[in-house]
Structure formats: C-alpha cells, structure tokens
Amino acid sequence: MGRLDGKVAIVTGSTSGMGRDTAYVFAEEGAKVVVVGRRENRAKEVVETIKENGGEAIYVVADMSKPEDIQNVVDKTMEAFGTIDILFNNAGVVSFKNILDLDYDEYQNVMKINVDAYFLMTKAVAPIMKEKGSGAIINTGSVAGTAAKWGPCVYATSKHAVNGLTKAMARELGPEIRVNGILPGAIQTEMLDSAGGADAMEPMKQMSPLKKLGVGREIGTVALFFASDDSSFITGQLLRVDGGVDC
Numbered sequence: 589m590g591r592l593d594g595k596v597a598i599v600t601g602s603t604s605g606m607g608r609d610t611a612y613v614f615a616e617e618g619a620k621v622v623v624v625g626r627r628e629n630r631a632k633e634v635v636e637t638i639k640e641n642g643g644e645a646i647y648v649v650a651d652m653s654k655p656e657d658i659q660n661v662v663d664k665t666m667e668a669f670g671t672i673d674i675l676f677n678n679a680g681v682v683s684f685k686n687i688l689d690l691d692y693d694e695y696q697n698v699m700k701i702n703v704d705a706y707f708l709m710t711k712a713v714a715p716i717m718k719e720k721g722s723g724a725i726i727n728t729g730s731v732a733g734t735a736a737k738w739g740p741c742v743y744a745t746s747k748h749a750v751n752g753l754t755k756a757m758a759r760e761l762g763p764e765i766r767v768n769g770i771l772p773g774a775i776q777t778e779m780l781d782s783a784g785g786a787d788a789m790e791p792m793k794q795m796s797p798l799k800k801l802g803v804g805r806e807i808g809t810v811a812l813f814f815a816s817d818d819s820s821f822i823t824g825q826l827l828r829v830d831g832g833v834d835c
C-alpha cells in the first residue's frame with residue numbers, strides 16, 4: 589500500500605534535481621506521475637526509470653515561461669489520467685546578477701518561470717481539484733525567500749513572492765485544497781552546480797548543524813508528506829528544508 593495510491597501528480601521541473609527525485613518518490617508511493625520540463629530526452633529517461641521500477645508515468649515537454657505550454661500540461665494530464673490530485677510547482681531558474689547588472693528581460697524571465705508559472709499552473713489545476721473535493725499543491729520556494737543574503741536580486745524577489753503566493757493560495761483555495769511551501773537550502777542539483785557546486789557551498793555546509801548539503805530525495809520525502817494525508821491538517825505553511833543553516 590503506497591501513501592499516494594491512485595493519485596495523479598504533476599511535478600514541474602522533474603527532468604533533473606529535486607523535481608526528478610520527487611517524481612521517483614511519488615511513483616514509489618503509488619502515484620501516476622506527469623514529468624514536466626523542456627528537455628525531452630531527460631523527461632523520457634525519468635519516465636522509463638519509473639516504469640522499470642513498476643510505476644506509472646508520462647511526460648509532457650513544456651516551457652514554463654509559456655502560458656500555452658502550461659495549459660497543455662494540464663490538458664495532456666487529463667487526457668492520460670482523467671484527474672489531478674497533486675501539483676508540485678517546482679520548476680525554477682536562478683540568476684546571480686545584482687540589481688545594477690540585471691537587465692529587465694532577464695528579470696522578467698526569472699519572474700515568469702519562478703512565480704507566474706506557479707500562478708498559471710495553479711489556476712489551471714485548482715478548478716479540477718475543487719470539483720473533485722480534494723487536492724494538494726506544493727510550491728518550491730527557497731531560503732532565498734526569507735532573506736536577501738541567500739540569493740541576489742531577482743532570485744530573492746521571486747522566492748519571496750512564492751511565499752506570498754503559497755499563503756494566498758492556501759487561504760483562497762480551501763477547504764478542498766491544501767497548499768504548502770518547501771524552502772530548500774543548498775541541495776546538490778544542477779542548479780547548485782551552476783552556483784559553483786559543493787565547493788562554493790562549503791560555508792553554507794559549515795553553517796549547518798548537520799554539516800552537510802541536502803540531496804533531492806530529502807526534498808522528495810517532504811513533498812510526499814505535504815502531498816499525502818499525513819499532512820491533512822496542514823495548509824499555508826512554509827517549511828525550511830535546509831539543514832538548519834539559520835537556526
């Protein structure tokens with residue numbers, strides 16, 4: 589018996605990193621998983637791995653900066669599985685530029701993917717969940733959404749916005765839908781590699797009482813908690829999964 593038996597879960601940004609590991613965790617717990625990202629070869633690999641392990645999954649290639657692609661993810665999910673129970677808004681990009689070096693196009697692109705796409709995915713999925721009377725939405729924020737010291741200009745701005753969106757969604761989409769946020773610290777993914785990898789994160793590792801960086805599965809198991817009935821009385825919460833770097 590899996591904790592997500594019979595559930596249908598869309599996981600955006602599941603061609604790599606913590607989204608991919610969450611897709612694996614959800615599938616192991618019985619969910620039918622929709623893998624989403626721009627890289628089709630990666631999406632195929634994730635679906636094949638899930639199927640090899642006895643799970644069920646499809647992929648939809650989508651660019652989260654395009655509203656028509658977002659609607660297509662929802663349409664393809666409904667065609668394949670007929671319902672949606674879980675939405676993990678997770679696809680994201682980072683920009684390392686400070687305000688003086690950041691041009692408006694790049695600012696807007698980060699905001700589109702990190703914030704607008706969560707809003708649009710939710711607007712497309714929530715009526716389906718409301719109609720069926722239940723649903724769980726999880727948004728990936730960041731510790732960069734709690735203080736600007738963890739990420740430069742637009743990344744910090746976008747992740748602060750995700751926190752507000754998570755709380756507004758929880759308030760406005762109840763009682764049928766629960767909405768919670770996961771705020772990762774340094775997790776070993778391609779995004780972290782682009783920030784200089786584990787070496788660059790050594791100071792963060794030393795700040796952590798646990799003296800380590802996180803791995804994708806440590807986000808996946810928390811996402812599972814928020815997706816499942818184990819968190820049935822929890823909504824509107826922002827949970828740091830960061831090894832305690834700020835405690």
Ligand SMILES: NC(=O)c1ccc[n+]([C@@H]2O[C@H](COP(=O)([O-])OP(=O)(O)OC[C@H]3O[C@@H](n4cnc5c(N)ncnc54)[C@H](OP(=O)(O)O)[C@@H]3O)[C@@H](O)[C@H]2O)c1
Binds near residue numbers: 601602606624625730
């Ligand atoms: N790693 C960390 O330390 C850390 C810390 C805090 C928060 N986060 C957040 O965690 C989330 C996942 O990041 P990750 O660390 O797992 O990094 P990752 O391995 O780089 O994964 C990012 C995912 O987002 C997808 N994506 C990016 N732009 C997209 C677009 N325009 N359209 C569709 N999909 C897009 C990528 O897929 P394609 O390239 O195939 O499109 C990929 O699957 C992000 O929201 C990130 O901000 C990460």
